[in-house]
Amino acid sequence: MLGVTFISFLLMVYFGPDKTYELLGKNPTEEQIREVRHELGYDRPFLVRYGDYLRELVTFDLGLSDSNGEPVAAILARTLPVSLALVLPGFVIGNLLGLALGLLAAWYRGKWLDKLVMSASVVGMSISFIVIIIGLQILLCTPYGLNLFPVRGWQVDGPGSYLYYVTVPTLALVLVTLGYNTRFYRAVMAEEIERDHIRTLRAYGASPAEQLFKHVLKNSLVPVLTRIMFSIPFVVISGSLLLESYFGIPGIGLVTFNAITSGDQPILKAVVGLTGILFVVALMINDMLYSLVDPRIARP
């Protein structure tokens, strides 16, 4: 946690863009330069500035955005729900579908169904996110395809318009994650199916559904949960960054993208710091879930 904030501070604040000369007019005097640098806090020692950054993060006093002067905390509060609404369906569907296909492939391991699913997932892994987005856009949003959904934008005021705007990004997110998810879940499940107790179950004549859901799935929950929890921070930030900047959806990703292109430091600092916090929280929840699904882990 401290590490994340430290590196982000080092990169973005200490070596980051120097705003001194933007604020000054032409031909500033020595005196003026020193004054502005003092105002921005550039002349204070390294550790003091780092401490300030940490305090800002902890107290959510994140300062004002450089570009429009709005408080950063307010921007985040406005955009975070939009991003969650955007990526959540794709994230859930992508993982559930991957889990289902992984189970299916592991069950029919070595048969044609397995080979079909695995070949499809290699194809899925080979298509770039951007190609998927543009391709879906051509197929679903333009007169050259079905022209069913909007090309870009986000004017949500009810379930109907939510579906109208969220479908294409969701499809893109599902398609891009499905290949990786399926392969991962299949490997996990295939290992579990090989275990002795599953073979015993089969010998006792347990139904496939009972074997798969009650025993295989339950016993492989630890790696599955780990993967899901760890991908949350990345899907929320990285996934929405691309989707939102492409579809022009006013979520946290678009804000970050604009902050990247315009060099809006307070926003970038806040986003990186908060992702670090999100990551640590995900880690903690993950540990708690571990002891829930596998009581052996809880005991030291």
Added chain:
Amino acid sequence: MMRETWQRLKSDPYGLSGLIVVSVFFLIASCVWSGLLGQGWYEVSGTRWEGISAEHWFGTNLIGQDILQRTLFGTATAFEVGLTVTICSTLLGTVMGALSGWYNHSWLDEIILWLKGVLDAIPFYLFAAAVAFALQGSPWAMHVAMIVTFWTTTARIIRGEVIRIKQRGFIEAARAIGLPGLKTVFRHVLPNTFHLLLVQASIVFVAAINTEVILSFLGLGIQDGVSWGLMLAESSQEVLAGHFGNFLAAGTALFLLLMGFNLLADALQDALDSRRIVR
């Protein structure tokens, strides 16, 4: 071991086709580097948005540059990024992994593990943006960002393998005859991790090309020259007006190369490791 691997790879039709696809692309890239192909990527040789013709196989773009030339040149860009990132991050990952595996439970191991944890926790695109800032828009910022973040997986794999190999008899023998630690690592431990490195390197290559496309699209990638990512970025506006040249050319080339590499990586993994679960 290499000959046996090659035999197994040859008998795998998917792996072999992957190898062929990658080789063809590499040949194209070499021709671009040596000046035989794709040299006219910046010339305006036609009018805007020309369709497919004998002169312009894939049509022309917004300002009348030939898309075929740009696609060919993009191949070289992809290989340049892929090779640079793969070689550097694999070397870095190997050294870090070997150190932390050999001296595991020491302070060095702790520091390297901590560093890995930190780097894995930062969202990559933000990190790339931050590196671009720190390096003041240097054209190498993208490469640096990828190298600095991609070595962690390699290091994790190598660390585990080194810890495993360390227990084996021949390492004990090396220690018994008084071989210094680091020499043992580089002479006797690391060569035994080669098969893992090869597979991991091909996975890193795929990730590097994929990431280059996304970073170029976001405006953090290739600064001079042309890449498939830049072509896709161009095409995102054009497709709405019905001009698919850039999208189809760059998208197909990218898909073929990535597919080739994925198939090759899978086949390598199968050929090098007889008891593998997938497939």
